[in-house]
Amino acid sequence: MTDGEVPAPFSLDVPDDVRRMRDWVHQFARDVIRPAAAEWDEREEMPWPVLEEAAKIGLYSLDFFATQWFEPSGLGTPVAFEEIFWGDAGIGLALTGSCLAAIAVSSNGTAEQIGEWLPQMFGGPGDLRLGAFCSSEAGAGSDVGAIRTRAVYSEATDEWVLNGTKAWATNGGIADVHVVVASVAPEHGSRGQATFIIPPGTRGLSQGQKVRKHGVRASHTAEVILDDVRVPGRCLVGGKERLDARLARLAEGGRAGEQAAMKTFEASRPTVAAMAVGVARAAFEVARDYAVQREQFGRPVGRNQAIAFMLADMQASIDAARLLTWRAAWMARQGRTFAGAEGSVSKLVAGETAVRVTEQAIQILGGNGYTREYPVERMHRDAKIFTIFEGTSEIQRMIIGRAVTGLEVR
Numbered sequence: 001m002t003d004g005e006v007p008a009p010f011s012l013d014v015p016d017d018v019r020r021m022r023d024w025v026h027q028f029a030r031d032v033i034r035p036a037a038a039e040w041d042e043r044e045e046m047p048w049p050v051l052e053e054a055a056k057i058g059l060y061s062l063d064f065f066a067t068q069w070f071e072p073s074g075l076g077t078p079v080a081f082e083e084i085f086w087g088d089a090g091i092g093l094a095l096t097g098s099c100l101a102a103i104a105v106s107s108n109g110t111a112e113q114i115g116e117w118l119p120q121m122f123g124g125p126g127d128l129r130l131g132a133f134c135s136s137e138a139g140a141g142s143d144v145g146a147i148r149t150r151a152v153y154s155e156a157t158d159e160w161v162l163n164g165t166k167a168w169a170t171n172g173g174i175a176d177v178h179v180v181v182a183s184v185a186p187e188h189g190s191r192g193q194a195t196f197i198i199p200p201g202t203r204g205l206s207q208g209q210k211v212r213k214h215g216v217r218a219s220h221t222a223e224v225i226l227d228d229v230r231v232p233g234r235c236l237v238g239g240k241e242r243l244d245a246r247l248a249r250l251a252e253g254g255r256a257g258e259q260a261a262m263k264t265f266e267a268s269r270p271t272v273a274a275m276a277v278g279v280a281r282a283a284f285e286v287a288r289d290y291a292v293q294r295e296q297f298g299r300p301v302g303r304n305q306a307i308a309f310m311l312a313d314m315q316a317s318i319d320a321a322r323l324l325t326w327r328a329a330w331m332a333r334q335g336r337t338f339a340g341a342e343g344s345v346s347k348l349v350a351g352e353t354a355v356r357v358t359e360q361a362i363q364i365l366g367g368n369g370y371t372r373e374y375p376v377e378r379m380h381r382d383a384k385i386f387t388i389f390e391g392t393s394e395i396q397r398m399i400i401g402r403a404v405t406g407l408e409v410r
Helices: 016-043 048-056 062-069 076-087 089-096 098-108 111-121 186-192 240-251 260-293 305-333 342-370 376-387 393-405
Strands: 131-134 150-154 159-170 177-183 193-198 205-210 221-232
Touching: 016 048, 016 076, 016 089, 016 376, 048 089, 062 076, 062 098, 062 111, 076 089, 076 260, 076 305, 089 260, 089 376, 098 111, 098 131, 098 177, 098 193, 098 260, 111 177, 131 159, 150 177, 159 177, 159 193, 177 221, 186 193, 186 240, 193 221, 260 305, 260 342, 260 376, 305 342, 342 376, 342 393
Parallel strands: 131 177
Antiparallel strands: 150 159, 159 221, 177 193, 205 221
16 A cells, blocks of 8 residues: 555445456456366466467456556455456466566565566567566475575676576466575575566576476476576665665664565465465356256255255355455555464465365266366366465464464474
8 A cells, every 4th residue: 555545444345347357357267268278278388379368358467467456445356366267277377477476576676676577577469478486496395494596696797696496486487587586695594585587588597397287287387497697786676775784684683574585475375365266166156057957866966955065165165265365455455464364364265165165066076077078177186286385274374373372383
């Protein structure tokens, strides 16, 4: 929230402009994303034609994502992401994968860095661009403090030299702009890390092994190898003056403030929760319609209490996850601190809900649900990632546990 901006009251009434946007995105998800979902899941390739169609109508664009991010109620992004991922999680992640890199720069960067680099993460029709946020490593997933990628400053040339290997990077190696978390003062662990922008075409950056995944297969995930990658000093997110001041406070035994990678993940948790809600809702709707139409023993299976009660629980849990997501998104937009770990609560509940609801959907469809002739099989594979990436469910529980006890839970 900017200075002088009046806080928006919390409300469950979706603003008219957000409602119109939701209907527009839903139509694209229904007419373009869903018909392509099975094909790109099987191909395990980046769905460039879908991104191009999204860019043509302004859906895949910096303007669209920024407009929703700064929408006053805070509901723009979660509503949009729920609809996109209702269409398909793999294609959805391909469409939104650049956003995490954009959040990393916009949350921590200077005005000049935001203006220069964010447009290069999206491009436009006929000139699509991608961004990639690179934090995790083979030995540093949940343990961000274990990052071994190093960045060393050369005062003579005003350059940073980066070496290391990043893992599990969405758009890794194929992105135009890579945003990389590296250690600049290893003795301080995660507090001695900084974030760097790697411009397009920078020598020494290459794609490593592409990951063959259980789900979200239409999204590109790969290692990113950094071999003496040199970037200008201006590519340090936030600038060197801010970094030097933070390291000086650490050297004196003071607090360093928020670590950039953690700040990025905290800001993105409600958006990830919204993705999970979209997947869960999609699976629920398939199961509900099937239960109404499918007959066994001379009546719709939905008339059986076992099925009807399962659907009731699915609907209730999806609504609960959505409401927690909206609360966290509203708080984030108003600049309120997640004192009760509300961001983690939303991601934990939504991610676990997506896994449970998609499994229940398969159960309701029976043998049909276990086949690729019906989409719930794919939705179940896709759902699992929401309990793993950008903070596992176990990490979310640890954060929530610290918030509710005030103790250093480990």
